Amino acid sequence: MGAGRRRVASPDQRIIGLLDTSPFRIAIVYSLVFACGAAALLGVIDFAVSRVVDRSTDNLIEAEVQGLREEVLVLSRSEFIELIEQRSQDQDVRGAVYLMVDPQLRPVAGNVPAWPSIDRDEGKWIQFKVSVPFGDETRVHEMRARRFPLPDGYRMLVGHDIQERQDVKHLMMRVLIAAVVSTLLLGLGGGIWMGRRILAQAGAISAVATQIMRGDLSQRLPVRNADDEINTLAREINGMLDKIEQLTLGMRTVLDSAAHDLRTPLNRLQSAAEGAMSQLAPASAERRVLERVSTEVDHMRGTLDALLRIALAETGTVARESVDLSELVASMVELYAPVSEERGIKLESTVAPGAQVQGSRQLLAQALANLLDNAIKFTPDGGHIRVQLKAGGGGPEVVVEDDGPGIPADKREIVLGRRVRLDEARKFPGSGLGLSLVAAVTKLHGARLVLDDAGPGLRVSLRF
Amino acid sequence: MHILIVEDDEVGRDYLANALREVGHTVDVAGDGLAGLHMASSIAVDLAIVDRMLPKLDGLALVQSLRATGRKFPVLILSALGDVDDRITGLRAGGDDYLTKPYHMSELLARVDALARRGESGNAETTTKLKLADLELDRMTRRVTRNGKKIELTAREFQLLEFMMRHSGQVVTRTMLLEGVWDYHFDPQTNVIDVHISRLRQAIDKDFDKPLLHTVRGAGYSLREDE
Numbered sequence: 001m002g003a004g005r006r007r008v009a010s011p012d013q014r015i016i017g018l019l020d021t022s023p024f025r026i027a028i029v030y031s032l033v034f035a036c037g038a039a040a041l042l043g044v045i046d047f048a049v050s051r052v053v054d055r056s057t058d059n060l061i062e063a064e065v066q067g068l069r070e071e072v073l074v075l076s077r078s079e080f081i082e083l084i085e086q087r088s089q090d091q092d093v094r095g096a097v098y099l100m101v102d103p104q105l106r107p108v109a110g111n112v113p114a115w116p117s118i119d120r121d122e123g124k125w126i127q128f129k130v131s132v133p134f135g136d137e138t139r140v141h142e143m144r145a146r147r148f149p150l151p152d153g154y155r156m157l158v159g160h161d162i163q164e165r166q167d168v169k170h171l172m173m174r175v176l177i178a179a180v181v182s183t184l185l186l187g188l189g190g191g192i193w194m195g196r197r198i199l200a201q202a203g204a205i206s207a208v209a210t211q212i213m214r215g216d217l218s219q220r221l222p223v224r225n226a227d228d229e230i231n232t233l234a235r236e237i238n239g240m241l242d243k244i245e246q247l248t249l250g251m252r253t254v255l256d257s258a259a260h261d262l263r264t265p266l267n268r269l270q271s272a273a274e275g276a277m278s279q280l281a282p283a284s285a286e287r288r289v290l291e292r293v294s295t296e297v298d299h300m301r302g303t304l305d306a307l308l309r310i311a312l313a314e315t316g317t318v319a320r321e322s323v324d325l326s327e328l329v330a331s332m333v334e335l336y337a338p339v340s341e342e343r344g345i346k347l348e349s350t351v352a353p354g355a356q357v358q359g360s361r362q363l364l365a366q367a368l369a370n371l372l373d374n375a376i377k378f379t380p381d382g383g384h385i386r387v388q389l390k391a392g393g394g395g396p397e398v399v400v401e402d403d404g405p406g407i408p409a410d411k412r413e414i415v416l417g418r419r420v421r422l423d424e425a426r427k428f429p430g431s432g433l434g435l436s437l438v439a440a441v442t443k444l445h446g447a448r449l450v451l452d453d454a455g456p457g458l459r460v461s462l463r464f
Numbered sequence: 465m466h467i468l469i470v471e472d473d474e475v476g477r478d479y480l481a482n483a484l485r486e487v488g489h490t491v492d493v494a495g496d497g498l499a500g501l502h503m504a505s506s507i508a509v510d511l512a513i514v515d516r517m518l519p520k521l522d523g524l525a526l527v528q529s530l531r532a533t534g535r536k537f538p539v540l541i542l543s544a545l546g547d548v549d550d551r552i553t554g555l556r557a558g559g560d561d562y563l564t565k566p567y568h569m570s571e572l573l574a575r576v577d578a579l580a581r582r583g584e585s586g587n588a589e590t591t592t593k594l595k596l597a598d599l600e601l602d603r604m605t606r607r608v609t610r611n612g613k614k615i616e617l618t619a620r621e622f623q624l625l626e627f628m629m630r631h632s633g634q635v636v637t638r639t640m641l642l643e644g645v646w647d648y649h650f651d652p653q654t655n656v657i658d659v660h661i662s663r664l665r666q667a668i669d670k671d672f673d674k675p676l677l678h679t680v681r682g683a684g685y686s687l688r689e690d691e
Contacts, residue, residue, distance in 0.1 A: 256545050259544060259545050260517060260544040260545060263544035263545075263564070263565040263566060264473050264476065264544050264565065266565065266566040267473070267476050267544070267565035267566035267567065268473070268475045268476050268479070269566070270566040270567070270568065270569075271475075271476055271479035271480065271483075271566075271569065272475075272479065274479075274483075274568065274569045274570075275479050275482065275483065275569070278486075294568075297566055301566055302651060302653075305564075305650075305651070309548060312548055318548055318549060319549045319552070331646060334620060335646060335648075335652075335656050335660075336654075336656055338656070338659035338660055338663055339654050339655065339656045339659045341659075342659055360548060360549075362548055362648070362649050362650065363548060365648050365650065366650045369648075369650060369652050369653075370653075373652060373653045373654050376654055377653075377654070434653075
């Protein structure tokens, strides 16, 4: 648990984390929709505008062709040529182009230098490019025109400069693309910004949650001065934490008062018994009674200590530190080795180095001591006890196995509850709280306690 | 030695005062935190025993004020609270030792004794060579000899002996050993400490006429030269 399990985000993971945030996804979807919308809108405008403009240009040319067709019937050739020349130079009809050619396609009149090579031939309509003077330089302009035959093999071309229209179209196309691209970029940027905000908020929340899980109930989620969903949620969670802290502190106060109200009279009793004992002859009957009293006080203290520690562990408010589990297990084994040797019990241990957990060293030591006490108590003389600390990938695991009578499968759940002593165990000393305390300490450390059959004997596993 | 007891439980306080007087200490008592602070500032106190929960001024606040005003005499904190974290808070507030009720008088006397001697020989922690009769321990070379003869000890036995030698002549209880040598604060159900001591005894006393490591009935152990 603790530091070991916390994911440390590499840059890659951070980006993937960002892509996973809902604001980023929403932003991407929105910007795609907006981009499509913008594209469609501009497409429609472009289509509509070009239709109107094309139509009006075409109508203009159409009308001019119609007019000239009528003129050619009534005018002589020279008059017609003059008319063409006149129209070609007419400044009022900007962009209009005329060309009259003889049967050999040589220009006769008009403002187009030569019969053009045709880019696009739509049958009736043709499009071609012509260099036109533009101030000091010349530019190539696109023209749209119609051709029609004149008498005697002469041919006529009437058209209009559509370069400006094409320019507008190209500009619109560029604006369209720019709009789509910038919508996408803005959406992406906004998504990243929002995603980072959410990630930062979520990160702050999860950091606080980790501290709270470690027992620091005074921590609160960061709240910004805004009424968005996350802040509202954070405020509500903080309210809940206030309540939990209040309850836990209340529980601790109750525990402390209970401890005080029980320990004080016990202390008087102990002091009174010991004080009286010192006045009595060593083997007197009265002294023996007082010794009994003193021993009972010791038992009561033992039970009280265990109950208080269980309750304390269950409130989850025990201060935590980084505990070197390897050192702890090794030193507990070392502490219990001589006493088991006295009983002819072989206490073997394999301890993986470097296992760390976040928690209470004293409570962990107490839990291990209870397990070893139990193991030694129930293992017959000459038996075996095996203690292992495995440093697996998921977290360290402590296993204590003995070859004592074990605990029947149907009773393994029950013994972890408070004050359960199996009938078979009554002949052994103890408060019956040993395994309950182990269970409470295990839970406090977010570990899993499993009782199993060691075949024969009991196998207790604490997986952190 | 002049001992100040600040404790609001009268019955417990009287027993404690009597027990301390019986072993030859001068005892003053105060029933609340403010009276305790007042007395600690006005009379020459060698050691104070302070209950953690006191009326008027909390025990921890009392110790903190004493430390803040430069009073350096050792303080033993008595507590009737839960435990685990309370001990650390008590020591952090400026207490030198911490004992949870109910306690055995022998345990309390042993701790008072240890605190008092610690005050006397303040530099005992830094001495590299410890010596008792013909038993010598060198903390630098980690060598133990008795009557010039080298004694082989495990690392833990060495620590245990070092602790006993630093408290030579005093009674050292099992809990003091578990705290001082192993840094554990609980009562094991089995007699783990006794077996460690008997191994140490095997090592240092077995081949010699005069035993140095003695069992003090009902209290603990003592490393001393018997008269």
